[in-house]
Amino acid sequence: MRLKPGLHKQIETRVVFFLVAAVTCFFMIYTFHRRPVDGIPTKATWGWKTTEPIPDPSAPRPSFRDLALQYGSHKATIHKHHFMYEKYLPNIRDRPVKLLEIGLGCESYSRSPPGDSSGAGYDLTGVGASYRTFVAYxxxxxxxxxxxDSDCARDFFRTHDKAAVFVGDQGDQGFLDRFSVQSTVHGLFDVVIDDGAGTDALQEQSLRDLWRVVRPGGVYFVEGVRSRNDRSAVGEGQRPFGEFIQDLLWEDVMLPDGEVRSIDCMEGICAFFKKEEGMP
Incomplete structure (x- = not known):
């Protein structure tokens, strides 16, 4: 049977269209549902909710402290880190913000009793307080x-899909190298917050290793900072993080030369600001 004139061309066009559509769909599925370095699938995307109206900045809104207290974040309940965040975050609140936080708050996470494979014994109370605060802010x-903590992360992100999670140790150089590549495919971070292990050595190492993922003009916060006068961990071979900061102030050591625009510290927390591109 011979095809009508032009029908053969139409079939070829439809086949090509189908193949292009199939490849596009595969690429989208791979991009948005790929497994990051931790192996945990996530529904999170790198886009922003541009369809939602931006709140009127002049209208009354909960402050960072209000939200942190509402969700039980230690940033306002135990510590006074909200003073630092309320100093700098309002200026970028209504912009598209790409934020990284080290530490989900899994210290309070409890696993199922031995022999219980149902997962019913998981207790997520207290986990993700900062997650809820930032999502609302x-x-x-x-x-x-x-x-x-892979168990805690997997359990939490089964029902919370507004973030991507990478499971790994911030003290693992190989993990941080892989993370730095994979997490910045769509751009560097505006804000990085180290609320992880809280030891001086890890704080210093993480700042050195993750400074590269901060965009020019961005900020890197470190919580749980020990002052240079606190010698309680000297016997463990750790110099106070405050002493490292002193070196940065005067010599800009251990970070790319000249990239630190300024440093601001309050009790227990410091902020490191990266220079804008072209800034002398």
């Missing part, structure tokens, strides 16, 4: 976590 947020 920023209307256009792309949120990422580094968490070393």
């Amino acid at each position: 920023f209307p256009r947020l792309s949120l990422t976590y580094i968490e070393r």
